[in-house]
Amino acid sequence: MRLINFLFAICFLFVLSSCEAIAGIFKAGFNVGVFVVILVIVLILVGMFKMFGGSKK
Numbered sequence: 001m002r003l004i005n006f007l008f009a010i011c012f013l014f015v016l017s018s019c020e021a022i023a024g025i026f027k028a029g030f031n032v033g034v035f036v037v038i039l040v041i042v043l044i045l046v047g048m049f050k051m052f053g054g055s056k057k
């Protein structure tokens with residue numbers, strides 16, 4: 001019975017740690033996605049300013 005309890009505890013710890021790892025991966029993916037969207041918007045705005053708002057020399 002003691003061995004079964006030990007194995008159950010080990011399996012429980014592995015399940016919890018894997019869920020936390022997956023949550024960390026999704027959080028990192030979300031942050032990268034937000035950064036990429038902001039970067040694309042900034043690049044589009046810079047391109048528009050260069051096309052339409054540049055100096056008229």
